[in-house]
Amino acid sequence: MANNRGKKYDAIVIGAGHNGLTNAAFLAKAGLDVLVLEKNEYIGGATVSRELHEGWKYSNCSYVCSLFRPEIYQALDLGRHGLEVIPLQGSTTFMQNGDYFGSYHQPTVRRREIARHSKRDADAAIRFDADLMKWCRLIRGFLLRTPPNPASLKPRDAWEFAYLVKQFYGLSESQIYEFIRFFTMSIAEYLEEYFESDVILAHFSGGSIIGTGLGVYSPGTAYVLLHHAMGDVDGNIGSWGFSRGGMGAIAKSIAASFSSFGGEIRTAAEVRQIRVAGRRAVGVVLVSGEEIDASVVVSNLDAKRTFLGVMDPKDLPEDLLHRAENFKIRGSSGKVNIALDGLPNMTALPQGSPLTRGHMHFTDTLERLERGYDDWKDNRWSADPYVDALIPSQFDPTLAPPGKHMMSVFVQYCPYDVEGGWSDEKRDAFGATVIDQIAQYSPDFKSMILHTEVRTPLELENEVGLTEGNIFQGELTLDQLMFNRPFPGYAQYRGPVKNMYLCSSSTHPGGGVMGAPGANSAREILKDLRRLNTVPADFGDD
Amino acid sequence: MVEKDHFRQVLQHSPFHDRIEEHNLIKNWMSWNGYQTARVLDTLSAEYFAIRSGCSVMDLTPMEKYRITGPDSLAFLNRLVARDLSKLKPNRVTYVVWCNDDGKVLDDGTIFHLGDAGYRLCSQHHQLDWLLISSQGFDVEIAEETHEVAALAVQGPTSCAVLRAAGIDGLDQLKPFGIQYTQLLGFEVMVSRTGYTGDLGYEVWTEPRHAVDLWDAIFATKHRGLYDVRVIGLDALEMVRIEAGFIMPGDDFITAETAVRADHDRSPFELGVGWTVNLDKPYFTGKGALIKEKSSAIKRRLVKLVVEGNKPPVDSFLYDAMKGKRIGTIKSQTWSPILKANLAMADIDYINGKAPREIWAEIYYQKELTWHATWARTTVSEKPFWSHPRKSATPPGPY
Numbered sequence: 021m022a023n024n025r026g027k028k029y030d031a032i033v034i035g036a037g038h039n040g041l042t043n044a045a046f047l048a049k050a051g052l053d054v055l056v057l058e059k060n061e062y063i064g065g066a067t068v069s070r071e072l073h074e075g076w077k078y079s080n081c082s083y084v085c086s087l088f089r090p091e092i093y094q095a096l097d098l099g100r101h102g103l104e105v106i107p108l109q110g111s112t113t114f115m116q117n118g119d120y121f122g123s124y125h126q127p128t129v130r131r132r133e134i135a136r137h138s139k140r141d142a143d144a145a146i147r148f149d150a151d152l153m154k155w156c157r158l159i160r161g162f163l164l165r166t167p168p169n170p171a172s173l174k175p176r177d178a179w180e181f182a183y184l185v186k187q188f189y190g191l192s193e194s195q196i197y198e199f200i201r202f203f204t205m206s207i208a209e210y211l212e213e214y215f216e217s218d219v220i221l222a223h224f225s226g227g228s229i230i231g232t233g234l235g236v237y238s239p240g241t242a243y244v245l246l247h248h249a250m251g252d253v254d255g256n257i258g259s260w261g262f263s264r265g266g267m268g269a270i271a272k273s274i275a276a277s278f279s280s281f282g283g284e285i286r287t288a289a290e291v292r293q294i295r296v297a298g299r300r301a302v303g304v305v306l307v308s309g310e311e312i313d314a315s316v317v318v319s320n321l322d323a324k325r326t327f328l329g330v331m332d333p334k335d336l337p338e339d340l341l342h343r344a345e346n347f348k349i350r351g352s353s354g355k356v357n358i359a360l361d362g363l364p365n366m367t368a369l370p371q372g373s374p375l376t377r378g379h380m381h382f383t384d385t386l387e388r389l390e391r392g393y394d395d396w397k398d399n400r401w402s403a404d405p406y407v408d409a410l411i412p413s414q415f416d417p418t419l420a421p422p423g424k425h426m427m428s429v430f431v432q433y434c435p436y437d438v439e440g441g442w443s444d445e446k447r448d449a450f451g452a453t454v455i456d457q458i459a460q461y462s463p464d465f466k467s468m469i470l471h472t473e474v475r476t477p478l479e480l481e482n483e484v485g486l487t488e489g490n491i492f493q494g495e496l497t498l499d500q501l502m503f504n505r506p507f508p509g510y511a512q513y514r515g516p517v518k519n520m521y522l523c524s525s526s527t528h529p530g531g532g533v534m535g536a537p538g539a540n541s542a543r544e545i546l547k548d549l550r551r552l553n554t555v556p557a558d559f560g561d562d
Numbered sequence: 563m564v565e566k567d568h569f570r571q572v573l574q575h576s577p578f579h580d581r582i583e584e585h586n587l588i589k590n591w592m593s594w595n596g597y598q599t600a601r602v603l604d605t606l607s608a609e610y611f612a613i614r615s616g617c618s619v620m621d622l623t624p625m626e627k628y629r630i631t632g633p634d635s636l637a638f639l640n641r642l643v644a645r646d647l648s649k650l651k652p653n654r655v656t657y658v659v660w661c662n663d664d665g666k667v668l669d670d671g672t673i674f675h676l677g678d679a680g681y682r683l684c685s686q687h688h689q690l691d692w693l694l695i696s697s698q699g700f701d702v703e704i705a706e707e708t709h710e711v712a713a714l715a716v717q718g719p720t721s722c723a724v725l726r727a728a729g730i731d732g733l734d735q736l737k738p739f740g741i742q743y744t745q746l747l748g749f750e751v752m753v754s755r756t757g758y759t760g761d762l763g764y765e766v767w768t769e770p771r772h773a774v775d776l777w778d779a780i781f782a783t784k785h786r787g788l789y790d791v792r793v794i795g796l797d798a799l800e801m802v803r804i805e806a807g808f809i810m811p812g813d814d815f816i817t818a819e820t821a822v823r824a825d826h827d828r829s830p831f832e833l834g835v836g837w838t839v840n841l842d843k844p845y846f847t848g849k850g851a852l853i854k855e856k857s858s859a860i861k862r863r864l865v866k867l868v869v870e871g872n873k874p875p876v877d878s879f880l881y882d883a884m885k886g887k888r889i890g891t892i893k894s895q896t897w898s899p900i901l902k903a904n905l906a907m908a909d910i911d912y913i914n915g916k917a918p919r920e921i922w923a924e925i926y927y928q929k930e931l932t933w934h935a936t937w938a939r940t941t942v943s944e945k946p947f948w949s950h951p952r953k954s955a956t957p958p959g960p961y
């Protein structure tokens with residue numbers, strides 16, 4: 021342990037999640053002396069890859085990359101620090117009747133495949149893609165900006181408001197009404213305005229329930245689709261990619277960039293509390309009892325954990341405590357990571373199909389998706405779960421030995437408060453439900469399993485510190501987005517006491533491996549410190 | 563029926579594919595509507611002159627085709643498109659555009675009145691979803707039939723003579739935009755005097771199983787030493803369609819359905835095809851918006867421009883004076899070998915409802931990898947750049 025007694029840092033960032041690291045890197049790039057404190061023995065938070073079975077590397081939480089801002093990638097020189105994001109290829113929904121729908125990566129083939137299920141839907145997809153792109157363009161303009169504070173009269177907020185209005189009025193009047201509808205609709209209703217085929221409706225709605233405590237028929241889920249479509253890989257909006265070496269490579273490359281600016285990271289250093297004196301943050305105290313001083317303290321923890329965990333309630337205004345207690349952060353997702361002895365045969369796919377290289381889903385109707393949600397509301401995991409399975413070892417040789425494979429399975433829904441409480445047996449039973457779902461479409465799948473890591477929301481909470489295991493550090497609903505994230509009045513990354521800031525996914529623009537909360541927060545900190553801004557503006561119109 | 567393993571062959575083959583492949587000496591293929599289509603087969607200038615001075619053949623199968631049948635077919639189509647179809651007689655064809663409720667163009671195409679067999683709508687882009695949305699309340703059947711109909715465009719001054727020599731009778735009296743049925747080697751072909759070249763020309767339609775026989779009959783006239791007949795690719799077609807002044811949705815303007823940015827879609831008036839809009843006919847989609855638009859000065863136009871000099875105005879910005887104010891851009895352009903001029907389609911801002919008095923293009927061109935910039939004066943052409951009396955002569959001459 022470094023002896024820091026007496027030393028005062030310019031800034032301490034609590035948590036080495038990718039947003040904490042991004043924040044720290046921009047502060048260090050501006051010349052600040054920055055220390056990152058991480059409770060785990062490894063960095064990355066939910067952007068992590070670990071070897072839990074010899075020779076296999078799992079991306080234990082997040083598993084695909086699209087939202088990460090290319091402006092940050094460029095500004096922190098992440099390519100030279102070891103990051104490679106490779107576009108992945110398509111997605112499939114396997115059907116109970118033995119057929120499947122493949123959303124191929126090749127556009128001509130994709131169109132013909134939609135037409136195989138419905139000629140009309142193939143044409144409707146053109147309208148759908150263009151409409152979704154309108155909302156993507158609008159929202160992308162806000163990702164690297166601090167939301168305005170509607171309650172403030174500061175000129176800067178007025179400017180931001182003007183920007184917002186201008187972006188909005190770049191739309192035609194009818195588009196504005198459409199946008200408001202879009203934000204408040206359920207994904208099922210939204211998609212039914214375009215498509216008729218059951219499997220296509222089910223396929224395109226999957227991205228709308230990932231990570232939420234909402235079902236396909238719940239209002240607000242249409243926006244979640246956008247949250248999954250607004251990213252890009254090399255300008256291809258809506259595309260997803262794999263980070264070579266697993267998602268952990270993203271955190272590692274940011275950490276390497278941070279170190280190149282002289283930053284310092286301490287792992288196994290859990291913070292117990294942010295120290296406040298005279299309504300100013302002055303440093304932290306670790307669980308070990310060690311005190312470290314800093315001029316600025318930034319929290320990478322979710323809003324609940326920040327305000328109700330590492331802050332003394334006496335330092336907080338009453339309304340903030342109340343808001344933090346009521347912050348919607350429900351766990352609804354699980355993860356199963358599997359080491360495989362070979363490539364499982366998906367019986368429905370013709371030999372040589374490229375679809376094994378993309379996402380695989382096994383829920384072919386909206387009704388089945390909604391029933392899966394019903395289970396969650398009853399504090400059970402879905403008996404017929406929605407899964408997003410991927411085998412990235414097909415083109416990333418760093419994840420498994422040659423000829424062997426690693427499968428990452430994201431699962432919706434899995435409750436935090438399971439009936440009667442979680443136990444090891446229940447966790448394994450949850451894992452078995454997921455494996456059975458896949459095995460129905462792949463007879464040799466089970467016999468290839470060498471090792472599994474099963475994670476319920478409880479494991480996610482315990483390991484990553486995500487309250488209730490919510491993957492986005494708070495629901496992505498309109499009442500918790502933009503200037504409402506995490507709470508009205510606190511959306512500009514500044515905490516309730518001076519010199520204290522937030523930089524996590526609980527802040528705008530929200531969850532996902534995006535880096536934007538960390539970067540936006542760094543911009544605000546540097547502004548307050550009157551230091552040179554190192555955070556890039558967005559690339560603009562796209 | 564599409565097979566599950568259709569991913570193995572990305573671009574589909576038309577029934578003429580094997581024949582075209584024999585002629586495609588440089589294997590320069592591209593996708594047209596998901597079909598493997600030749601861009602150039604041998605040399606572009608030879609293909610261009612086949613259209614303008616001989617006989618050219620092009621595979622039209624990839625063109626999007628729909629069949630509309632049922633008692634309300636006419637009422638439905640008349641509600642869909644801006645043109646008045648009530649006077650379209652059986653065995654006649656007409657050019658149409660159709661709009662969304664905002665009066666912005668979704669696509670253009672041709673409607674064939676097939677008599678008892680209903681109507682055929684040919685379009686540039688996929689329209690099934692829009693046709694079905696628009697058909698609510700009408701007693702009609704709408705079927706996409708792109709792959710069920712094989713078609714060849716046979717165009718050029720000797721096209722009538724070639725088809726006659728190939729065994730297709732009765733073309734003498736077929737007027738422009740007319741349709742006629744005839745037997746060839748025991749199977750039925752439909753011939754329409756239509757095309758995208760602005761020249762004398764025909765489109766010949768048959769069932770896919772007779773496609774190769776139709777092809778062989780046409781090329782037999784060449785093998786017998788009677789006429790030169792040449793397969794052409796999409797690049798040559800692009801040259802002649804600009805000469806003929808035809809607009810290309812997706813290239814000259816963004817179709818309303820695919821426009822993402824506000825104000826990027828276009829009305830028929832803005833595209834210069836206001837002549838196909840009939841505001842006196844009963845309600846059609848977009849009519850209200852178009853009436854409103856007509857009552858105020860037009861803001862912009864897609865215009866046909868002749869650009870002085872010989873430097874290609876590719877993607878050029880346009881200005882109201884040399885180094886003046888920017889007023890628009892070139893959307894598509896070609897060098898016209900027959901007019902020895904640069905021709906272009908350009909989207910420009912109008913001032914008080916009129917084209918700017920002067921329009922200048924700023925052109926970047928390179929010689930031996932060294933780039934130069936130059937300015938060229940342009941003039942608006944209200945008529946097609948090129949037209950020939952043989953296009954509409956009935957009966958057509960031998961060449």
Ligand SMILES: Cc1cc2nc3c(=O)[nH]c(=O)nc-3n(C[C@H](O)[C@H](O)[C@H](O)COP(=O)(O)OP(=O)(O)OC[C@H]3O[C@@H](n4cnc5c(N)ncnc54)[C@H](O)[C@@H]3O)c2cc1C
Pocket residue numbers: 034035036037038039040057058059060063064065066067080081082083084085086087289290291292320321330353354355430480483484485486489490491492493523524525526530531532533534
């Ligand atoms: C199962 C799962 C799957 C996901 N899949 C994807 C995906 O495929 N693509 C995508 O883009 N996003 C995905 N996400 C979301 C994404 O991973 C998260 O939103 C994002 O990684 C959060 O980053 P963060 O830096 O804001 O916070 P976190 O990653 O939560 O980082 C917080 C850090 O703080 C540390 N910490 C907590 N308490 C303390 C303390 N007291 N002292 C010191 N350190 C502490 C934690 O250990 C952690 O390292 C997924 C998330 C999960 C959980």
